Amino acid sequence: MGLITNLRDLIGIIKDKASQSKAAIISKPKTLSLNLALLRATTHDPFAPPNPKHITTMLSYGYSSRATASAAIEALMDRLQSTHDSSVAIKCLAVVHHIIKDGSFILQDQLSVYPSTGGRNYLKLSSFRDNTTPVTWELSSWVRWYARYLEHLLSTSRVLGFFLCSTSSTAEKDKEEEKVSALTNPDLLREIDSLTSLMEEICNRPDSLHMHGNELLEQIISLVGEDYLSSINEISIRVDEVNHRLSCLSFVDSVELVCVLKRLEDCKERLLALSSRKKALVESLWSLISEMKGKVGDGKAYKEEGRLLLTMGRKDAGSESARFGERALSYSDSVRFSSARFGLNEYALQVNVESVESCA
Template identity: 35%
Template sequence: MPSRKKLRALAGILKDRASLTKASVSARRPVSTVNVAVLRATTHKSTSAPPEYRVAAVLLLNEDFPLICVDSLVARLHKTTNAFVALKCLFSLHNIILQDWSLPREDGEGSAVGGHNELNVRTFDDRFDAESAEYSSWVRWYAEVLEENVAASRNLGCRLFYRRASKEDELRVRGSFDEDLIRELGALASLLERLASAPGSLHLQRNELVYEIVASVCQDYRVIRRETTLRVEELSRRAEGMKPRELSCFMAELERVGGCEERLVAIFANKANNDGLWEEIARTTRRVSTLIQERSRASWVPRLTLLD
């Protein structure tokens, strides 16, 4: 008798065939063309990452029909109850963002990520078996990382997805006010905390799809670390001239970032943790702590006791 997993895989293949047939005969072009490409990139058939040529086909269509591609992927994501299909949808969306994604407008219009139409899979739960439930936690984490990244990118006014460093990054930081840099550091701390909240089932990275997802997120993580380092170094140079409240806020954000170190090292190993950020955080935290203590002692005034 076929196992439950084989029966589920067969049912998934049949669903995909039916969906492909429906999309192929639709007269709504280019929607049907996009839907077919999306279905082929997010099939039930395999638990592996979608073939590069399938993702490339979606990316090619995205150049001409970006909103249609994103809407199709999000619709597929919301409809499925299969963790692997959901992960493939998110992986394809991530690739679209990496390809060409201008920051969403403040009102979120036209954005499926970070606006009013969020990915909205916080309650996603594939209950087929215990393993599917574990993979579901990766679906929720991956979606939240993408959402948090877009929100932080909007906050900082620059993309925190994979890209090369530029001189403009340094100039933008040097020209910012202290309070703005501290606020931006807070947004980066929130994003690092989200990354650090990855599921405890790190052994699932042996699955090709999860491995590819973590590798892709790791590329973004390098950019996030670089932007964090720029702000920490710049604020450290200004620390002595900061107001007491600003110094305390700076200290709080340093502690938040530093608190992510152990977990992020476990998730990304040595792939992106050797750029000196953690050493800079520890060094700056000690320095700022000393400044706060010195100012506290300087502002202390002994109480005079009146003698009879």
């Protein structure tokens, strides 16, 4: 087995040297350094993560012109799509992940174009298979999952309006809370739903039976773990905001809320095993989710709306009163303030109740 492993490693080294030599011969002077940096960051070694120096070099192409950044992303995606080697593919994805986390705005902007413009999805690797060895076969499952995860990460970042990152200052958190408080209920639920989908994809991470001690996978797990902590923080802000708005959620929004909270709870056990950091925040989040499910499930926040719907449903379908529902304000049409923290949502709901009852 040791001989086979050494032979495979030797073949990988030869392939890397050959690729770099070929690039040095056929590359144009303007793209030579880019191609060499990319090849060095995405070698055929299935155990060694990309060298931080080469990652930094790749990120540096985002601090020049937009054309340079576009060329870097194009070269990266071409290498990802053209390779049949699981080691190269997963390292290309790792470079993509580093761009999402640490790249410049121009580089991130060029990257985010690929999955969202309706054209080819360069992260669609659901059919990727490398059956060269048992190791590469198992690594292939990581390639498929990692590509799906990065798709979700880009999609969620697009919904939120910013790229999820590993750290945020107190000032940034306060600014985010202020922005979230201004969201409409549907937009707020949409962001929670997107973050929940990201959590679900994290839970789909492959279980490695033969990859223990693989530094490449350990780095990927670390990168995803940082995203998880950032996502938990964003979910916590939004769930707390929804908790303040329970009295002004429509029936449809309340059903959607229950569904998304249930999905989050289904991820609980797997997510708790990911990291012991921010333990207090995580535990408070699960406690709040459980409490909110009880409130919404009991329907305590919707008794007035339910009574109105029942009353209007008993009206004669041919009567003027029944038809007046088309002209009267419904709950969803009433003036709805962004956050119940301002103490105005109950007033808006009462105005809506009185409007409908006066027309009955």
